[in-house]
Amino acid sequence: MKSKKLSEIRLSMPSLLWLIIFFMIPTIIVVIISFRNSNPSGGIAPGWSLHGFSDIMSLSFAAILWRTIKLSFLTTIVCIFVAMPVAIFMARAEEKIQNLLLLLIVIPFWTNFLIRVYAWKIILHPEGLLKKILYTVGLIGEHGSLLYNEGAVLLVLVYTYLPFAILPLYTSIEKFDFRLIEAARDLGSGPFRSFMKIFLPGISQGIISAVMVVFIPALGSYVIPDMVGGPGGEMLGNKIAQRVFTDRNLPKGSALSTLLILAVILPGLIRLFIKKSNLKDVLFKRKTPGVQ
């Protein structure tokens, strides 16, 4: 047993070292800097302080934090809802069609991310085609804007992260035994109930992965709100960039990053927790029937 554990550690050493050097240490450095004094020239001054966290007290920060969480949450929900039927269709299609659809989902990645966001900027632009069509149809006023608001950020976030939601869902649905749905129907359960009680729990690992893969990067997004968000669509990532590049205040930027790191670690911890026990039992403190 002991030697087995030893060999496990030895085998995972390279990736562990990689993670420590390129991930853990930089993260720790960021956390440390957030507690340092700032230097007007953009560096770090000697001494320790909590000055970096003073931003958190301001009202505008609360609004941005709320918007960041709200947009990430909405992005996740929309992505899961859109990705679910796509993934189900893909998983149940013939193998040839499956491969074709997988290819179609991956193809956008061959184009640079920035260029794709710029493309959205052109589509949503006040002089752009979409605005003109919507204006002609009467769905939008002359001064209504598709660009530079929360909606635009949400749209592009969903566009960007949708493939990341589809892929884990597809993988778990493909492994799902659809005869279980037949069994549920056979036992008197209607289509909706069978979906909720048998299908969703059956692919729960895929759903959790999809949520993580969308929610965490969405929390930290910076380029998308910067390009299509305008001042009304700023997210925490933009605030961090502003602190570092415009204000040249490294501790303040680091303090915000530290908050974001916490926000990202928290769902990760929850996920670890879920894996060990049933989510419902954790949330509602419910006893499983039969365990008295």
Added chain:
Amino acid sequence: MDDFLIFDGIHKSYGQYKAVDNVTISVNQGEVFSLLGPSGCGKTTLLRLCAGFESPDAGRIILNGTDITNLPPDKRKVNTVFQNYALFPHMTVRENIAFGLKVAGKSGREIEKEVDAMLDLIQMKDHADKKPALISGGQKQRVAIARALVNKPQILLLDEPLAALDLKLRQRMLIELDQIHDEVGITFLFVTHDQGEAMSLSDRMAVMNEGKIEQIGRPVEIYESPLSSFTAAFIGDTNFFDGRVVEMLPDNYSRLSIDGLPDAVCFNDSARKVGDMVHLSVRPEKIMMQRQSPPGHHKVNIINGVVENLVYLGGYTKYWVRAGEWMISAQQQHHHFQLDEKPLTWDDNVWLSWHADDGFMLEKYHLDDEKMLTMPEDGDLLAEDIGNAQPADENEAGEEL
């Protein structure tokens, strides 16, 4: 009650392939009715039609006087035991069994009581809080049965329920199934490719081939008086002789002429006429083997041959005896039945005999049936034919590998 479940002129095709072709079956209330046939014969399709997972192209399904042909599966008072059990992996044994009752909206107390009763019936009380991944194949099987039975269906569908179990466990589960049926008294519709399972469990059975019903009857009727050469060959082993009716004898007997063999006497139940070409089917275990010529009798057929091959199978020994152009298979239960107390062995000269009532005349089988036969038609005994000519049990064990 008769006509409890009726399949009335059912047709079901997948593209060009006719899975079920004009099938009409009537199942009585409380009986165990088996659908038996080789894979692809349409038996599973028929079961899925009854469960509501498929809908027929034509025909009606009537359960207890109600037309259920177009009802969705959840609206039918029918429950299924699936071949792979299809237990819900994220639920415990207890939750699996309770699922149908919960869906039906029963109170928690009622559910607990009925599930407990079921757990007692299948003797799984100690494992009630385990997930399906942690219990054995036989236990899963029992949970699957309990999960279906707890809903008190009007009919229980069993789709090859024992196929995934090993031989010993299968035999035990077969007895348990029989006991459960005796206790609950629900009508069972049982799909299997295993004649042993079908014969031991069924009150009546339907033999299916290529989407059609070959014969419906009690196991003893099917085995002792098959109506087609397919049934004769699929259920158990048999010898087929090509013959022609040459003379009608008194008391409904006929004399057959068979190329290369002495004329045979056979009971002529289906009124074949002189000149008709027929198959004479004789089961191996009905043929007696002796070293001395048995005394002649006008109702006993006697053939002289040489033992070409034999396979010792424990409970009995299987012989292939060459008689002229024919290879005849026969069975002996005991090595020392011979007068000289020596077992029959290779190259021994033997006398084969069978009673006229033990042979039956059938129509000529068509070519596709040949795969069912254990005896090579032209008398050539090939190595692979010996391999095929095993008792049913071993054949099925091989299929699972």
